[in-house]
Amino acid sequence: MYGFDRQKTKQVAKAYVKHKAKAALIAFLKSPPGLITIGVLLIILLIIGSLQAFIEAGEISNRLDDEHNQKLQKEVVDIAREKSGSLLDYYGTDEDLALNAAWILSYYKYLQFMNKADITEAKDFDEVAKEMAKQGIKSAVNQILPQWYIYNKLKGELTNVAERMKPRFLYIKTERRTVTTKLLHYSMPRTYSYTVSKEVYNPETGKYETQTENKNKTVTVKWTEKVEITETQPIWLIVAADTIKQRYTFSYDINEYKRTYQNSVPQKTQKTKSQDLKLDFDPKKFIENKDCLHASNSGINSKFELKTNFDSAEKEQKPSTSSKTVETSPQTEEPAFSPENGASNVSHTDGEKKVEKEEILQVVETVPELSNQNAIGKEYERLEEMILEDNPKEDIALARSMIVNSALSFMSGTKDMSWVFSQINDYMNVGGYVSSSYIPAQFLLMFQEAEKLFGIPYWFLGAIAYRESSFNPQARTPNSDGVAVGLMQVQQKYWNSRVETFKNAFPDVTITGDINNPRDQVLIGSWTIYNCIKEMVGDPSSIDWQGDGWKEQVIPALAGYWMGIGGAKKWDAPNNYAKTRSEYAPQLIAQAQLYKSVGEMLANPEIAKPVAGDMNITSPFGMRYHPIYKTWKMHTGIDIATTYGQPVFAVKDSVVKFAGWMSGYGKVIILQSGEYEFYYAHLADIDVQVGQMVTKGQQIGGADSTGNSTGNHLHFEVRINGTPVDPLTVLGNLQ
Structure with a gap:
């Protein structure tokens, strides 16, 4: 008999059952009930997968929202702290400050602002105060979040506003006249030629004979000439302005500055008003013609040449110069020529004359100066007119604030909401203006x-x-x-x-x-x-x-x-x-x-300040938004506020490398000391000449606004081997 193998029998039985089950499952799945079952299972799996993805997405979204809300809440808190000190505790918001007047006002303004952007409903001030008292600041601040939405919504509108609100300026062409009286000390060589005859005894003939000899003698001839040099500088004066904030017309006086000199050193200046600058048209006409961008379309007939900021005419033009001799002194000879006895055929020839000395006696400058700025209408009137054209029911004050402050934010490239808190300082005792250049x-x-x-x-x-x-x-x-x-x-x-x-x-x-x-x-x-x-x-x-x-x-x-x-x-x-x-x-x-740089400069005994008194630096070295070209440009020096004609001084013993007119700089003096060059630009007066040696602290000119300039100031520049550097970082250590 064959032996019985129990283990093998189990394996055979399992294989048989598995085969039969698989065959039965396949047969079932191929049947209509089986196909329905497969479909139901697939749907269930899809639902479970989608639900899991939705849950995960929701968790991610919630996490991002929390992070974003925390970030934005922190920004709002920081703005408030910056405006009003430690208004909020650093570890979070302070619920006890819910009734702080500055916060309520700020939150109220923000809610109004949000309403303008169609984000939330506006509420009255009392309602906001009660809400904040109830919720506490933390809850209120959490609502001041979606800044990016507001900015993106306003960006397109601001572009349209900017196009419609382009500032317009009307200029007239006039001139600045400078008459400089100088005493020129001349010299030239003068050579005399003459013949001398004399009787000489000739022993061979035993008679006296006449002999002639041609002789030359050179002397120096000196004399002076008083000359008047007239320099006429074309300038453009603004007579009307139509800006987003205000409309203006401008009036000018023609003032005369007479400066006397002794040994070419200025002694005193006398100012007299000669006349008003008379216009033969009313500049208001330009303002009233709101759509006029070019002077040719203004409908104004005038003896003055007109231009606007939209015209292509150059603002800067070079001066013209003429001179005349008003007095000449008698010539003197050194030594005086005296011909010998018996000289005949006396004649002379003159060499090339040269100026031995140039002495400034007087400078009279006739210059138009602003006497009055006349405001037309109220501030932001033009902007408000545009707002009401678009929406007669608009909240003017709020819409104006939104436009102006949002535009400023876009210009600076920041999302600055600090204007919302602008009235916080009304609740604080905050100081006023101080000079940024000096510690008081x-x-x-x-x-x-x-x-x-x-x-x-x-x-x-x-x-x-x-x-x-x-x-x-x-x-x-x-x-x-x-x-x-x-x-x-x-x-x-x-x-x-x-x-x-x-x-x-x-x-x-x-x-x-x-x-x-x-x-x-x-x-x-x-x-x-x-x-x-x-x-x-x-x-x-x-x-x-x-x-x-x-x-x-x-x-x-x-x-x-x-x-x-x-x-x-x-x-x-x-x-x-x-x-x-x-x-x-x-x-x-x-x-x-x-402060460090200015202090080092003032403490450096090798350096004199370029201007007397406090140096109020109105524009530092570096990138800045140029007031004339309306674009970001490198500012290669520092601007120091001055009055008209305020003396400027050599900062160091130097030689005058350049003194005259230079494009953009107007009247400019360049001093050189080794590898250093010192530029003094936009001057009224130039009291030095090329090649002249000047000493530290010596007056070299007077400040003005010539060239491309928007007002009286000294542009002071330092260059090392031709490369501009920050004057404040150099002067303190200059030896």
Whole structure:
């Protein structure tokens, strides 16, 4: 008998069952019920897959929305903090500030703005106040988010507005006349020729004979001529302007400046008004003709040559010069020629004359100067007329703010919503205008005292005060910790404790402890930044204050000063430093560099200032939006505000390389000292000549607005081997 193999029998049975099941499944799937079952299963699988994808997409979308909302909320919070100090706590929003008047006003304006963009419904002020009191600021701020939508919506409209609101200017061509009276000292060689006859005894003949000899003698002839040199400079004067903000007409006086000289050095200037500049047309006619872009279409007949900013005529034209001799002195000879006895046939020939000396006696300049700017209508009238043309029911004030501020944002390439908070300063005591070039004299000694105590440069401390309060010792900024006070915006709640620690650290330094005392504000604020540096960086002496290393080294300390040392360290320090570097520090560091450069220049004994008094720098070195060409251009120097005729001085012992008219620069003087060239542009007077040696501090001319210029100022430029460099970075170290 064959043996029984149980394991093999199981395998055979399994194979048989599997085969039968597979055959049955295939038969079922091929049958109508089987096909229906397959379809149902496929649908179920598709539904499950779609649902999973939808869930994942929703999670991603929610995550992105949260990130975006947090980012935008942070931007709004930062705007508010910038405008009103630490209005919001750094770790988040402060629910207790819900009734802050500035926030309510800002949020109300924002809701109105959003309504104009068809995003939400407008609400009245009381409703907004109640809503904020109920929700708290955090909830309200969360709603101030979709900036990008508003900007994109307005972008197309702004393009249309810009086209319709093109500013128009009407110019007339007139002239500036300068009559310079000079005394020219001439010399020339004069050679006399003559014949001398004499009787000479001839021993061979025993008789006296007449002999002749031709002789020459050269003398120097000198005389003076008084000459008048008349230079006529064509200029274009604006007589009417039609801009998006205001319409104007302009009136001018023809003024005469008579400047007398002694040894070519200016002594005094007398100004007299000779007459009004009389127009033979009413410039209002141009403004009323709103569609006129070219002077030829203005319908104005005038003896003046007219142009507008849309005409292609060149604004700049070179001057013409003529001269005449008004007086000549008698000629003198050195030595005086006296012919010998018996001389005959006396004659002379003159050589080439040359100017030995040129002496300026007087300069009389007749120049048209603005006497009156007459506003026509109210501000933004032209814009408001356009708005009402488009929508008679428009909210004029809000629409105007939207257009103007959004346009400014587009021009600067930023999404700036700070105008929404523009009235916050009404609730704060904020300082007014200060010169950006100098630390105010009344505070300078205080910052220098702090420098000696803490080893932190006065120019850096001054820049903090400029950034925090614009040098306003009465500044008060409400925030979540109470109020930040004074020049350095020290928190009032920490004032007493910081005064106490300061006194312990510097027992020999007397302070009043009065929070309203400017000196105390400087010392306690400087003590605060000193501790930030010690905690976040190290000893102040380790910072590269002499070079440029300080600009990065101070970032952690500025983060501590801005956010508080604890906040800067505790909450994501790297991001805090990055935030400080991009938001708080740039203006402060740029201001500190300006103070540093100006201070180094003033302290350099080898250099004289190009103008007397304060140097109010109105345009620094670097890229800027050019006021005439209306485009971004490299500004190769610095512009210093001046009055007409204000003296300008040689910054260093130099030789005059150029003195005259140069395209764009107008009247310009170029001084050269080794590899350095110093440009003085847009001048009224030139008191030096090419080749003349000038000494440091010597007056070389007077300021004006000649050439391509929009107002009186000195364009001062420094070039090293022909390459423009920032004057403020050079003059402080120039030897």
